[in-house]
Structure formats: structure tokens, C-alpha cells
Amino acid sequence: MGEEPTLQEEFERLFSVFQISTKSVLQEAIGYIPSKKRGRHADIGEFVGKKRKITENSLSLSNIKKHFPKGIPDELAHLRPELLDQVMPVFDHKTNVTWDAIAGLEEAKEKIKECIVWPMLHPHLFRGVLTPSKGFLFFGPPGTGKTLIAKAIANECKAKFFNITASDLTSKMHGDTEKLVTTLFEVARHLQPSIIFIDEIDALLSKRTATEADSPMLRMKSEFLTQLEGVSSKDDRVYFIGATNKPQNIDEAARRRMHNRLFIPLPDASARRMIIEQEILEDKECNQNLSKEDLKWVVGNTKGFSGADMALLCKEAAYKPVRQMQLLGKLDNIKARPEFDAITLEHFKEALKTRKSSVSESDLEDLKKWNRLFGTISSK
Ligand SMILES: Nc1ncnc2c1ncn2[C@@H]1O[C@H](COP(=O)(O)OP(=O)(O)OP(=O)(O)O)[C@@H](O)[C@H]1O
Numbered sequence: 001m002g003e004e005p006t007l008q009e010e011f012e013r014l015f016s017v018f019q020i021s022t023k024s025v026l027q028e029a030i031g032y033i034p035s036k037k038r039g040r041h042a043d044i045g046e047f048v049g050k051k052r053k054i055t056e057n058s059l060s061l062s063n064i065k066k067h068f069p070k071g072i073p074d075e076l077a078h079l080r081p082e083l084l085d086q087v088m089p090v091f092d093h094k095t096n097v098t099w100d101a102i103a104g105l106e107e108a109k110e111k112i113k114e115c116i117v118w119p120m121l122h123p124h125l126f127r128g129v130l131t132p133s134k135g136f137l138f139f140g141p142p143g144t145g146k147t148l149i150a151k152a153i154a155n156e157c158k159a160k161f162f163n164i165t166a167s168d169l170t171s172k173m174h175g176d177t178e179k180l181v182t183t184l185f186e187v188a189r190h191l192q193p194s195i196i197f198i199d200e201i202d203a204l205l206s207k208r209t210a211t212e213a214d215s216p217m218l219r220m221k222s223e224f225l226t227q228l229e230g231v232s233s234k235d236d237r238v239y240f241i242g243a244t245n246k247p248q249n250i251d252e253a254a255r256r257r258m259h260n261r262l263f264i265p266l267p268d269a270s271a272r273r274m275i276i277e278q279e280i281l282e283d284k285e286c287n288q289n290l291s292k293e294d295l296k297w298v299v300g301n302t303k304g305f306s307g308a309d310m311a312l313l314c315k316e317a318a319y320k321p322v323r324q325m326q327l328l329g330k331l332d333n334i335k336a337r338p339e340f341d342a343i344t345l346e347h348f349k350e351a352l353k354t355r356k357s358s359v360s361e362s363d364l365e366d367l368k369k370w371n372r373l374f375g376t377i378s379s380k
Pocket residue numbers: 101102103104105141142143144145146147148149199243244245267271275306307308309311
């Protein structure tokens with residue numbers, strides 16, 4: 001078709017997007033094209049097309065630019081730029097989580113301070129017999145603070161935080177996805193101290209099945225296990241944390257490499273109370289009329305709720321007066337949030353008619369059982 005860009009235009013576009021030298025693109029293109037077809041327009045077109053697809057799948061190289069404004073360091077120059085870009089650490093200043101923001105989970109927090117925070121901050125002291133294990137598994141019901149804790153660790157240790165979900169990795173599964181894993185760990189080592197946090201780790205390190213022999217998934221898994229082994233044996237300040245709701249599905253070899261397996265349980269009464277305080281009482285603009293007794297009632301009637309369920313319940317209760325005022329046609333007169341009618345116990349009672357715990361008894365039992373078998377801290 002006449003409108004198609006010429007080969008040269010395509011390459012020029014590529015060079016500007018990838019910010020890499022003509023030579024390295026050509027080398028890669030030549031490697032990609034079977035030797036007897038080398039130089040054929042169609043094959044180069046296909047190569048460029050693939051590259052473009054990767055780029056347009058939001059792999060903009062802005063991450064590399066942000067982290068390495070002077071260009072990719074020599075030690076990482078052998079890695080593919082688009083993979084490098086994909087695994088760069090996230091700096092999310094808006095979600096700078098502190099320990100105080102995490103309600104309850106005292107036992108888990110203590111263990112984490114002991115095994116990650118102190119060694120990360122004072123590496124010269126934690127040697128020999130005190131050398132920390134660096135593979136962690138956080139498991140527990142959904143919405144109990146696993147991600148929150150990982151962010152708090154990265155924040156408190158001023159470590160680089162690599163946050164990837166297993167589906168991010170598996171959805172991009174193609175011929176050499178295992179290279180993405182290698183790249184991830186290499187970059188984390190280069191930028192240490194680092195924390196690699198992988199959510200839904202069970203999807204990635206699930207028990208192996210016969211059907212996946214020599215599949216990209218299996219290769220990725222093997223590479224992962226090798227890298228996890230490296231994390232534990234090397235003297236680097238690189239920690240790995242996997243999070244899951246289904247630890248039962250994790251491959252035994254992977255389980256063994258995550259030495260610390262911490263159960264992150266549902267919030268107890270005092271943690272539930274703290275979440276209500278964080279969501280409502282500490283929100284300075286929030287007009288509320290909740291007594292200590294009211295809070296006690298809410299806490300007593302939310303047994304089995306996760307932290308996320310509690311946060312949603314507070315939101316639902318807070319919306320009740322807004323909706324009432326809207327029905328009465330008063331919403332347009334409101335100039336600032338404190339002018340909304342106060343949130344009361346009645347609003348919580350109303351909200352509780354629709355908001356229930358999202359965690360089933362049987363799932364919870366399975367998790368507790370797994371904790372008794374393989375967990376590092378006790379469950380109550
Ligand atoms: N212990 C907690 N303290 C304070 N807030 C919490 C706590 N647990 C959960 N929350 C609330 O729930 C939200 C979700 O928490 P988080 O993402 O850490 O859960 P998760 O355990 O990672 O869940 P999932 O298994 O679904 O990934 C938080 O943003 C916060 O509002």
C-alpha cells in the first residue's frame with residue numbers, strides 16, 4: 001500500500017522511540033531474520049512491526065529516561081531496552097506508606113523489621129549467623145494489607161520498589177519471557193537496596209503440570225527459581241516478596257526458596273477500630289458524630305471483615321448523608337465538605353445491610369491450615 005511508511009522511515013521512528021543506536025537495532029534485526037531471508041523487506045517489516053507493537057503496548061521508554069537520565073549504565077547495556085523499561089522500579093510518592101498507616105498485624109510487622117528493615121539499614125551488622133533470609137511470602141485473605149506492608153517496607157528502608165503482578169509477566173508471555181525475569185533481578189541488584197514485590201505469585205509459581213513441558217511458562221518459572229536462589233545466596237541487598245491468597249497452589253521448590261512465610265490475617269477488633277479512625281475520624285473535613293460506644297458497636301458487628309472491607313464500609317457510611325441531602329435537593333447549596341450532615345451510627349447500620357465480609361469461612365480455614373503447616377508466625 002502506498003501509504004505504508006518506507007523501511008527507512010520505520011527504522012527512524014524506531015530509533016527515536018527506543019533511543020538506541022542504529023547499529024544495535026540493525027544487529028537485533030539481523031539476529032531476528034533467518035539468514036537466508038536476510039534483507040527482505042517483508043521480514044524487516046515484520047521485525048519493525050513487532051517492535052512497534054511492544055512499544056505501543058505502553059512500553060514507553062520514559063521509565064528508563066527517568067531513572068537513567070544520562071543513558072543506560074554500562075553494566076546494564078547488555079539488557080534489552082524494552083525489557084529494562086518494563087521492570088524499572090516504581091516511585092509512587094502519593095502512596096508513601098508508613099508503619100503507622102498499617103492497622104494491627106503486629107507480629108508480622110515485628111518479623112519484617114527484624115528480617116528486612118534492620119539488615120537493610122545496617123548491613124555491616126547483619127553478617128555471619130545474622131545474615132538475613134531474603135525470600136518472603138505474604139499470604140492471607142484478600143484486602144488485609146499485604147501490598148500495603150510491602151510499600152511500607154520500601155518506604156521505611158528507602159529501597160527501590162519493584163512492583164509487578166504475575167499477570168503483568170504472564171500476559172506478555174512470548175518466546176523469551178524468562179529474559180524479563182532475568183532483567184528484573186539484574187536491575188534490582190544494580191539499583192540496590194531493592195525490594196522486588198510480586199503480587200499473585202501463585203499464578204507464576206504454581207505447581208508444574210505435565211502439559212507445560214518446555215513452555216515459555218515453564219522456562220520463566222525455572223528462571224524465577226534460579227533467581228530466587230541467587231537472592232538468598234548472594235551478599236546483595238535485594239529482597240524478594242511474593243504475595244498470594246492461595247499459597248496452597250505454590251510449587252514446593254518455590255515455597256522452599258521463600259524462607260519467611262508470613263500469614264497476614266484478618267484485622268482483629270482493635271485493628272478494625274483503627275481503620276475506621278483512619279478513614280473517618282482522621283479525615284479533617286469529614287463531619288461525623290460517632291461516640292466511643294458507636295465505634296464499639298461497629299467494631300463488634302464487623303467480625304470477619306478484611307481491612308479493605310472496613311475501608312469500603314466507611315466509604316459507604318460516609319456516602320449515606322450525601323445521598324440523603326441530594327434527595328432533599330440540598331446538594332447544590334453545599335460549599336465545603338464539613339457542611340454535609342454528620343455521619344452517625346445509623347449510617348453505619350444502613351451500610352452494613354449491603355456491605356458484607358468478602359472472605360469466606362472455608363477460604364480462611366484453608367489459609368490457617370496452610371499456615372500451621374508452612375507458616376513462620378502463628379495464627380490465632
Ligand atoms: N491492616 C490494614 N491497615 C489499614 N488499612 C488496611 C489494612 N488492610 C487493608 N487495608 C485497606 O485495604 C486496602 C487494600 O489493602 P492491600 O492492597 O494492602 O490488600 P492486599 O492484602 O494486598 O489484598 P489483595 O490480596 O487483594 O492484593 C488498603 O488500601 C487499605 O485501605
